[in-house]
Amino acid sequence: MASSRTESLAAAPVTGPATTADTAATATTGGAAAKGLTISIRTGSGTGQTPLSAFDSALLDAGVGDFNLVTLSSVIPPASRIRHVDGPLAGTHGDLLFCVRAEAFADQPGHTAWAGLGWVTDDTGGGLFVEHHGTSEASVVEQIEASLDDMNRARGGHYRDLQITVASAECVDAPVCALVLAAYRVTSWYDGSEPAPAAVAADDGLVATPPAASPAAGSGPGGTHTQIAEEWIAEDHGTPAGTPRVSSNGHRPAAARPAPAPVSSAPALDPDGPVKRISVEKEVDFATAKRYYQLYVATFGQLDTEAAGRQLLTEEEFLEEMLDPRVHKYIAWDEDDKAIGMSTLATDVATLPWVSPTYFQHHWPEEFARGAIYYLGFTLVHPAHRGAGIFQLMIRTALQRVVDDRGVAAWDSCQANDERGMNATAVRLVEEVSGVTPTIVDRQTYYAGLLVGGLRETAAPDA
CATH class of the missing domain: 3.50.20.10 (Pyruvoyl-Dependent Histidine Decarboxylase, subunit B)
Structure with a gap:
C-alpha cells in the first residue's frame, strides 16, 4: 500500500x-x-x-x-x-x-x-x-x-x-x-524517412513532434548492449575476438553512436590502456540483461561449490538489479566503443535482500538519512581484457562517487574470494581513493559435520 x-x-x-x-x-x-x-x-x-x-x-x-x-x-x-x-x-x-x-x-x-x-x-x-x-x-x-x-x-x-x-x-x-x-x-520514433505524422498538442503544452532523426537503439555506444553481451559470451567460449557478429534476426549490429557522458570525478584514464571512457547507466534493457546473466554465471559460477552461503544471484534477482535505477552500472568502453567492463554500485541498501538497512541506519544515521550508503556489487571484465587492471579501475571509479558524496562504502565477500585476495585489493583501493581503512563490521560462520555411527558412550553418573 x-x-x-x-x-x-x-x-x-x-x-x-x-x-x-x-x-x-x-x-x-x-x-x-x-x-x-x-x-x-x-x-x-x-x-x-x-x-x-x-x-x-x-x-x-x-x-x-x-x-x-x-x-x-x-x-x-x-x-x-x-x-x-x-x-x-x-x-x-x-x-x-x-x-x-x-x-x-x-x-x-x-x-x-x-x-x-x-x-x-x-x-x-x-x-x-x-x-x-x-x-x-x-x-x-x-x-x-x-x-x-x-x-x-x-x-x-x-x-x-x-x-x-x-x-x-x-x-x-x-x-x-x-x-x-x-x-x-x-x-515519436519517426526517423524522417517517410511523411511525418501530424503533431498532437498535449493539454499541458507539450507537443509530440517527430525529431529530425531517430535515436539509435540500445543503451551504449558501438551498437546495442545486446550485441556487446553476445560478443562477450561468444569470446568466452572460444570465438576469436573481432569476429563479425550476426544477431538472431540475421542483421549486422547497429552502427556506432555518440558515447554517454563520462563519469564526473572519475580517476584519470591511462591513454595507453584499453579503457577510453567510463559511463554510468541506471537501467539495462531486459534482453541485454539476460545475456549479461550468462556471463555473470560463467564468471562466478564456481562459488556455488566453494561457498556454503549462496553467493550468486538468481536470474530473477540479477534481472531486477539490471533494471533497477537504484543500482548504478559503471560501464567501461574501449576505443572501438565496445563495453569491456561493468561494475555495480547500489545507491540504496534496500535493493540487497541479504543486507539489513536498519543496521546501516543505526550506525550511520546522517549518511543514511541523505541516501549516502553505497554497496559495491560485482564486477565483470571482458575475457580478452582480464589482467589489464580494469577491475581496479572500475572499483576506483565507483568509490570516487562515494568519496564525492562523503558517503559510506560497504561490501561483502565469501572466504573463497578472500583467499583469492579480492578483499585485500578492495581494502587497498579504498585506502588509495579515500585515505580511510575500512574495517570488518560483521561475520557469519557456517558449521557442518557428518553425523554417522551410534551415540557416543558416556559413563553413568555417580549414584
Whole structure:
C-alpha cells in the first residue's frame, strides 16, 4: 500500500539579480518573443510486489507510464515555462519522453521513501534542475538546497526563485516508490524517412513532434548492449575476438553512436590502456540483461561449490538489479566503443535482500538519512581484457562517487574470494581513493559435520 504527499516549497531566493515575473515565460531576441518549452512537473506514488513494479505503478500514477523515458542532465533551456500538471500526458504508447526525474523506494514496513526535484531560473527562463531522494522530507530538501547553491555559485550566482516539489510513499506491506518527474517533451520514433505524422498538442503544452532523426537503439555506444553481451559470451567460449557478429534476426549490429557522458570525478584514464571512457547507466534493457546473466554465471559460477552461503544471484534477482535505477552500472568502453567492463554500485541498501538497512541506519544515521550508503556489487571484465587492471579501475571509479558524496562504502565477500585476495585489493583501493581503512563490521560462520555411527558412550553418573 502506498500513500503520497506532494507539495511545492518556496525557499529563500538563491543569490542573484532581481527579475520580473514575466521573464520566465518568454525570452526575447531582437524584440521578437521566442516560444520555449512548457515543462510539466508531475508526481506519483506506487506499490508492487517488487521495487520495479512499484516504480511502474508510480509512473502510471504520474500519467507517464506508457512512455520510454529518456533521462536528461537537468539543464533547463531558455524561455521555458515550468508548471505543475495532473492527469495523463498526451502521446502514443511507446513514444519517447525526455525528462528529469527523482525516485525513491522503501520496502520495509513503516519506512517512508521521499523524492524531490528542485530548480532555479534566471532572466531568460533558463535554469537548473536537481534531483534527490532520502528517508525524510527534511533530508531531501536540504540536499536540493545545497546542490543548487553549489551549482548556482559555480555559474556566477545569477539564478534565483528556488522551487522544490517533493513526493513520498510509505511502505505498509509491499515495496513502494515515490516519484517526481519533470516532463520536457514527447516525441515519436519517426526517423524522417517517410511523411511525418501530424503533431498532437498535449493539454499541458507539450507537443509530440517527430525529431529530425531517430535515436539509435540500445543503451551504449558501438551498437546495442545486446550485441556487446553476445560478443562477450561468444569470446568466452572460444570465438576469436573481432569476429563479425550476426544477431538472431540475421542483421549486422547497429552502427556506432555518440558515447554517454563520462563519469564526473572519475580517476584519470591511462591513454595507453584499453579503457577510453567510463559511463554510468541506471537501467539495462531486459534482453541485454539476460545475456549479461550468462556471463555473470560463467564468471562466478564456481562459488556455488566453494561457498556454503549462496553467493550468486538468481536470474530473477540479477534481472531486477539490471533494471533497477537504484543500482548504478559503471560501464567501461574501449576505443572501438565496445563495453569491456561493468561494475555495480547500489545507491540504496534496500535493493540487497541479504543486507539489513536498519543496521546501516543505526550506525550511520546522517549518511543514511541523505541516501549516502553505497554497496559495491560485482564486477565483470571482458575475457580478452582480464589482467589489464580494469577491475581496479572500475572499483576506483565507483568509490570516487562515494568519496564525492562523503558517503559510506560497504561490501561483502565469501572466504573463497578472500583467499583469492579480492578483499585485500578492495581494502587497498579504498585506502588509495579515500585515505580511510575500512574495517570488518560483521561475520557469519557456517558449521557442518557428518553425523554417522551410534551415540557416543558416556559413563553413568555417580549414584
